[in-house]
Amino acid sequence: GENVEQHPSTLSVQxxxxxxxxxxxxDSASNYFPWYKQELGKRPQLIIDIRSNVGEKKxxxxxxxxxKTAKHFSLHITETQPEDSxxxxxxxxxxxxxxxxxxxxxxxxxxxxx
Amino acid sequence: SAVxxxxxxxxxxxxxxxxxxxxxxxxxxTMMFWYRQQPGQSLTLIATAxxxxxxxxxxxxxxxxxxxxxxxxxFSTLTVSNMSPEDSSIYLCSGGGGDYEQYFGxxxxxxxx
Numbered sequence: 319g320e321n322v323e324q325h326p327s328t329l330s331v332q333x334x335x336x337x338x339x340x341x342x343x344x345d346s347a348s349n350y351f352p353w354y355k356q357e358l359g360k361r362p363q364l365i366i367d368i369r370s371n372v373g374e375k376k377x378x379x380x381x382x383x384x385x386k387t388a389k390h391f392s393l394h395i396t397e398t399q400p401e402d403s404x405x406x407x408x409x410x411x412x413x414x415x416x417x418x419x420x421x422x423x424x425x426x427x428x429x430x431x432x
Numbered sequence: 433s434a435v436x437x438x439x440x441x442x443x444x445x446x447x448x449x450x451x452x453x454x455x456x457x458x459x460x461x462t463m464m465f466w467y468r469q470q471p472g473q474s475l476t477l478i479a480t481a482x483x484x485x486x487x488x489x490x491x492x493x494x495x496x497x498x499x500x501x502x503x504x505x506x507f508s509t510l511t512v513s514n515m516s517p518e519d520s521s522i523y524l525c526s527g528g529g530g531d532y533e534q535y536f537g538x539x540x541x542x543x544x545x
Binding site: 319350352360362363413420421423425 | 433463465477536
Protein backbone atom coordinates (compact mmCIF):
# COMPACT_ATOMS: atom_id res chain seq x y z
CA GLY A 319 0.00 0.00 0.00
CA GLU A 320 0.87 3.67 -0.11
CA ASN A 321 3.31 5.12 2.39
CA VAL A 322 3.73 8.87 2.90
CA GLU A 323 6.65 10.41 4.77
CA GLN A 324 6.54 14.02 5.94
CA HIS A 325 9.29 16.35 7.15
CA PRO A 326 9.94 18.20 9.33
CA SER A 327 7.81 17.13 12.27
CA THR A 328 8.08 20.61 13.79
CA LEU A 329 8.86 23.92 12.14
CA SER A 330 9.27 27.28 13.79
CA VAL A 331 9.49 30.45 11.69
CA GLN A 332 9.36 34.16 12.30
CA UNK A 333 6.30 36.05 11.14
CA UNK A 334 6.75 37.12 7.55
CA UNK A 335 9.19 34.33 6.71
CA UNK A 336 8.42 31.41 4.41
CA UNK A 337 7.73 27.85 5.51
CA UNK A 338 8.28 24.70 3.47
CA UNK A 339 6.99 21.24 4.32
CA UNK A 340 8.03 18.22 2.28
CA UNK A 341 6.43 14.85 1.65
CA UNK A 342 7.41 11.76 -0.27
CA UNK A 343 5.15 8.95 -1.38
CA UNK A 344 5.84 5.39 -2.41
CA ASP A 345 3.08 4.37 -4.84
CA SER A 346 3.73 5.67 -8.34
CA ALA A 347 0.02 5.16 -9.13
CA SER A 348 -0.98 7.94 -6.71
CA ASN A 349 -2.44 10.85 -8.60
CA TYR A 350 -3.93 13.21 -6.03
CA PHE A 351 -2.09 15.08 -3.29
CA PRO A 352 -4.05 17.26 -0.85
CA TRP A 353 -2.81 19.29 2.09
CA TYR A 354 -4.80 19.75 5.26
CA LYS A 355 -4.46 22.24 8.08
CA GLN A 356 -5.64 21.18 11.51
CA GLU A 357 -5.90 23.62 14.37
CA LEU A 358 -6.03 22.30 17.90
CA GLY A 359 -9.34 20.59 18.59
CA LYS A 360 -10.65 21.24 15.09
CA ARG A 361 -11.29 19.16 12.01
CA PRO A 362 -8.68 18.90 9.24
CA GLN A 363 -9.35 21.56 6.62
CA LEU A 364 -8.42 21.14 2.98
CA ILE A 365 -6.22 24.11 2.07
CA ILE A 366 -4.81 23.16 -1.30
CA ASP A 367 -4.41 20.13 -3.50
CA ILE A 368 -2.65 19.10 -6.68
CA ARG A 369 -3.29 16.42 -9.25
CA SER A 370 -0.59 14.44 -10.96
CA ASN A 371 -1.01 16.19 -14.30
CA VAL A 372 0.09 19.50 -12.77
CA GLY A 373 3.53 20.46 -11.47
CA GLU A 374 2.60 23.47 -9.38
CA LYS A 375 -0.47 25.16 -7.99
CA LYS A 376 -0.77 28.41 -6.12
CA UNK A 377 -3.50 30.02 -4.04
CA UNK A 378 -2.57 33.39 -2.57
CA UNK A 379 0.16 32.74 0.02
CA UNK A 380 0.23 28.98 -0.32
CA UNK A 381 1.59 26.86 -3.13
CA UNK A 382 2.19 23.20 -3.72
CA UNK A 383 4.76 21.64 -6.05
CA UNK A 384 4.84 18.07 -7.29
CA UNK A 385 7.74 16.07 -8.70
CA LYS A 386 6.30 12.80 -10.00
CA THR A 387 9.65 11.41 -11.01
CA ALA A 388 11.07 11.78 -7.53
CA LYS A 389 7.69 11.07 -5.91
CA HIS A 390 7.73 14.06 -3.67
CA PHE A 391 5.59 17.12 -3.16
CA SER A 392 5.93 20.21 -1.03
CA LEU A 393 3.83 22.90 0.60
CA HIS A 394 5.11 26.45 0.54
CA ILE A 395 3.66 29.18 2.72
CA THR A 396 4.93 32.70 2.13
CA GLU A 397 4.62 35.74 4.38
CA THR A 398 3.63 33.57 7.32
CA GLN A 399 1.22 34.95 9.90
CA PRO A 400 0.45 33.82 13.45
CA GLU A 401 -2.85 32.33 12.25
CA ASP A 402 -0.86 29.93 10.07
CA SER A 403 0.24 28.16 13.25
CA UNK A 404 -1.31 24.67 13.14
CA UNK A 405 -0.52 21.08 12.24
CA UNK A 406 -0.26 20.46 8.51
CA UNK A 407 -0.83 17.04 6.97
CA UNK A 408 0.03 15.96 3.47
CA UNK A 409 -1.77 13.03 1.90
CA UNK A 410 -1.68 10.93 -1.22
CA UNK A 411 -4.24 8.81 -2.99
CA UNK A 412 -5.03 6.98 -6.17
CA UNK A 413 -8.33 8.36 -7.33
CA UNK A 414 -10.64 5.82 -8.93
CA UNK A 415 -14.16 6.37 -10.12
CA UNK A 416 -16.31 7.58 -7.26
CA UNK A 417 -13.75 8.55 -4.65
CA UNK A 418 -10.35 8.05 -3.15
CA UNK A 419 -8.66 6.69 -0.05
CA UNK A 420 -6.21 9.10 1.53
CA UNK A 421 -2.93 8.02 3.11
CA UNK A 422 -1.68 10.74 5.41
CA UNK A 423 1.78 11.85 6.36
CA UNK A 424 2.72 12.12 10.02
CA UNK A 425 2.09 15.85 10.24
CA UNK A 426 4.13 19.03 10.74
CA UNK A 427 3.56 21.32 13.70
CA UNK A 428 4.12 24.82 12.34
CA UNK A 429 4.65 27.63 14.79
CA UNK A 430 4.81 31.20 13.56
CA UNK A 431 6.47 33.42 16.11
CA UNK A 432 5.99 37.16 16.40
CA SER B 433 -17.55 21.79 -0.77
CA ALA B 434 -19.49 19.33 1.36
CA VAL B 435 -20.52 20.22 4.90
CA UNK B 436 -20.25 17.29 7.27
CA UNK B 437 -21.63 16.92 10.77
CA UNK B 438 -21.09 14.22 13.36
CA UNK B 439 -22.87 13.11 16.49
CA UNK B 440 -21.95 12.86 19.29
CA UNK B 441 -19.11 15.34 19.50
CA UNK B 442 -17.66 13.51 22.48
CA UNK B 443 -18.51 10.68 24.83
CA UNK B 444 -17.12 8.84 27.81
CA UNK B 445 -17.93 5.14 27.78
CA UNK B 446 -17.25 2.14 29.96
CA UNK B 447 -15.19 -0.73 28.68
CA UNK B 448 -17.19 -3.53 27.13
CA UNK B 449 -19.91 -1.23 25.81
CA UNK B 450 -20.51 0.02 22.26
CA UNK B 451 -20.92 3.48 20.79
CA UNK B 452 -22.46 4.42 17.47
CA UNK B 453 -21.24 7.57 15.76
CA UNK B 454 -23.38 9.26 13.13
CA UNK B 455 -22.11 11.18 10.13
CA UNK B 456 -24.33 13.39 7.98
CA UNK B 457 -23.35 15.12 4.73
CA UNK B 458 -25.32 18.04 3.33
CA UNK B 459 -25.17 16.65 -0.20
CA UNK B 460 -24.96 13.26 -1.85
CA UNK B 461 -21.47 11.79 -1.99
CA THR B 462 -20.40 8.58 -3.63
CA MET B 463 -18.03 7.47 -0.91
CA MET B 464 -17.68 8.19 2.78
CA PHE B 465 -14.73 7.27 4.89
CA TRP B 466 -14.03 6.73 8.58
CA TYR B 467 -10.69 7.66 10.13
CA ARG B 468 -9.17 7.40 13.57
CA GLN B 469 -6.83 9.99 15.00
CA GLN B 470 -4.98 9.35 18.24
CA PRO B 471 -4.11 12.52 20.18
CA GLY B 472 -1.13 14.22 18.58
CA GLN B 473 -1.00 11.69 15.77
CA SER B 474 -1.93 11.48 12.13
CA LEU B 475 -5.13 10.14 10.62
CA THR B 476 -5.52 6.43 9.92
CA LEU B 477 -8.20 5.14 7.59
CA ILE B 478 -10.49 2.58 9.20
CA ALA B 479 -12.81 1.80 6.30
CA THR B 480 -14.65 3.02 3.25
CA ALA B 481 -18.40 3.15 3.71
CA UNK B 482 -20.05 1.97 0.51
CA UNK B 483 -23.68 2.68 -0.19
CA UNK B 484 -25.59 -0.51 -0.92
CA UNK B 485 -22.75 -2.88 -0.05
CA UNK B 486 -20.49 -3.85 2.83
CA UNK B 487 -17.82 -1.47 3.99
CA UNK B 488 -14.25 -2.05 2.88
CA UNK B 489 -11.88 -2.29 5.84
CA UNK B 490 -8.20 -1.43 5.99
CA UNK B 491 -5.59 -3.74 7.39
CA UNK B 492 -5.90 -4.00 11.15
CA UNK B 493 -9.58 -3.11 11.29
CA UNK B 494 -12.38 -5.68 11.24
CA UNK B 495 -16.11 -5.53 10.79
CA UNK B 496 -16.90 -7.17 14.11
CA UNK B 497 -15.10 -4.39 15.95
CA UNK B 498 -16.13 -1.48 13.72
CA UNK B 499 -19.42 -2.25 11.98
CA UNK B 500 -20.42 0.43 9.50
CA UNK B 501 -23.72 1.27 7.89
CA UNK B 502 -24.36 3.40 4.81
CA UNK B 503 -28.10 3.44 4.18
CA UNK B 504 -28.01 6.30 1.66
CA UNK B 505 -25.68 8.75 -0.06
CA UNK B 506 -25.72 11.33 2.75
CA PHE B 507 -25.48 9.29 5.95
CA SER B 508 -23.24 6.73 7.60
CA THR B 509 -22.66 5.28 11.05
CA LEU B 510 -19.62 3.73 12.68
CA THR B 511 -20.00 1.56 15.75
CA VAL B 512 -17.09 0.96 18.08
CA SER B 513 -17.90 -2.37 19.69
CA ASN B 514 -16.82 -3.98 22.94
CA MET B 515 -14.70 -0.98 23.74
CA SER B 516 -11.42 -1.00 25.63
CA PRO B 517 -9.26 1.94 26.73
CA GLU B 518 -7.16 1.43 23.60
CA ASP B 519 -10.15 2.59 21.55
CA SER B 520 -9.93 6.04 23.11
CA SER B 521 -9.36 8.32 20.15
CA ILE B 522 -10.94 10.85 17.83
CA TYR B 523 -13.07 9.31 15.11
CA LEU B 524 -13.66 11.36 11.97
CA CYS B 525 -15.78 10.79 8.95
CA SER B 526 -15.15 12.30 5.57
CA GLY B 527 -16.78 12.55 2.20
CA GLY B 528 -16.52 14.51 -0.98
CA GLY B 529 -18.74 16.09 -3.54
CA GLY B 530 -16.50 14.97 -6.37
CA ASP B 531 -13.97 12.28 -7.00
CA TYR B 532 -11.08 14.19 -5.47
CA GLU B 533 -11.73 16.64 -2.67
CA GLN B 534 -12.50 15.16 0.72
CA TYR B 535 -13.98 17.11 3.60
CA PHE B 536 -14.02 16.08 7.22
CA GLY B 537 -16.56 16.13 9.97
CA UNK B 538 -15.66 17.74 13.30
CA UNK B 539 -14.81 14.42 14.87
CA UNK B 540 -16.07 12.43 17.84
CA UNK B 541 -13.77 12.37 20.84
CA UNK B 542 -14.17 9.01 22.56
CA UNK B 543 -12.81 8.20 26.00
CA UNK B 544 -13.13 4.64 27.28
CA UNK B 545 -12.74 4.12 31.02
